[in-house]
Amino acid sequence: MxxxxxxxxxxxxxxxxxxxxxxxxxxxxxxxxxxxxxxxxxxxxxxxxxxxxxxxxxxxxxxxxxxxxxxxxxxxxxxxELASATTAYPFFSDERNLSFMMTGFARQPIGENAISILEQVAIDGELVEAKEQEIHFYFGNGSGRSKLGALNFAKKIGTPITMRNRRTVLKLLELINAL
The missing domain is CATH 3.30.70.1280 (SP0830-like domains)
Structure with a gap:
């Protein structure tokens, strides 16, 4: 199992x-x-x-x-894979809000040009990094007002993603470890 x-x-x-x-x-x-x-x-x-x-x-x-x-x-x-995505998150800092730290989980591998496309959309205080089938974000001012957070990822980078904030990812890792 x-x-x-x-x-x-x-x-x-x-x-x-x-x-x-x-x-x-x-x-x-x-x-x-x-x-x-x-x-x-x-x-x-x-x-x-x-x-x-x-x-x-x-x-x-x-x-x-x-x-x-x-x-x-x-x-x-x-x-x-969930544990790897959690430890690979590159923007963690105690000074940053956990709710603004997000990981986007993709269905397919992320193309090489995805980061340049995403960086063009990112605004002040937003950070983005792709790793295989995850895209890590830090939304410096929250994702609610972000053009990056509202992006149609399937259209822009060729694969749909579903985003979860750092608290949720950590809780899911805790729950899966407990199974």
Missing amino acids: NKYVALFRGLNVGGHNKITMVELRVMLEAADCQKVTTYIQSGNAVFVHDQPRDKIETMLEGAFEKHFEYRVDIVVRTEA
């Missing part, structure tokens, strides 16, 4: 695609996920499953669409 985190893109954001985490847990358990734990309303779940990661994303997207009757992007990481 392998430990995974599933990050659901666009759930319960701005009043769209509203589902409860209880419903999400039911869907995951129906897809043979075991020891399912959800975290906050934005669509985060940790679980164990016997399938390899490359099959889990596609399988979960199909199960989600069948259960809820609409499609969302789901990004899945193993326990080791």
Whole structure:
């Protein structure tokens, strides 16, 4: 059995695609996920499953669409991949607000030109760095007013991403380690 985190893109954001985490847990358990734990309303779940990661994303997207009757992007990481993304975060500092530290988890590897595209959009106080399938951000003035935070990543860099702040990533790592 392998430990995974599933990050659901666009759930319960701005009043769209509203589902409860209880419903999400039911869907995951129906897809043979075991020891399912959800975290906050934005669509985060940790679980164990016997399938390899490359099959889990596609399988979960199909199960989600069948259960809820609409499609969302789901990004899945193993326990080791989540731990690696957490330790690779380059902008941590005790003087910085954890809520402004974000990691974007991508479905596909991030292209070589992604950083230059993102740096062109970044404004004062914003930092960005890409590593394989994650993009790390620091939003110096918060992500709410940022053009970078509102970017259509699938269109601009060729892969959708789903962002989580540092507190959420650390909590998900704690939950997956506890499975």
